[in-house]
Amino acid sequence: MAERRRPGPAAVALAALGAAWPALAPAAQHTVRIEDMRFSPAALAVHPGDRVTWVNHDLVPHTVTGGGGPLDSGLVAAGASWTATVAAPAGTLRYRCTLHPAMTATLTVEDKP
């Protein structure tokens, strides 16, 4: 008979420790700012399993589109964000904003160290 337990404060503290200690945290969280009609950083290196959140700080909507398919945010409204989990094999994914073709950036997926 399984006992159902909710994660208490101790579990939360352990999660925070894991985040501060990369050896215990296999996946990382990255943030790309969309600001002044640019992706920042314009080049980001990640590992499979990492999560990347794009946050739109502009006053107009943008998209995160490309990478040969895996990046397809649809419209990201002003003030909104979009998160993707990196699952692509190692390589450099080029992406852009479909509304503003001059906005381009890359996500380089490196093998696990």
Ligand SMILES: [Cu+2]
């Ligand atoms: Cu845009």
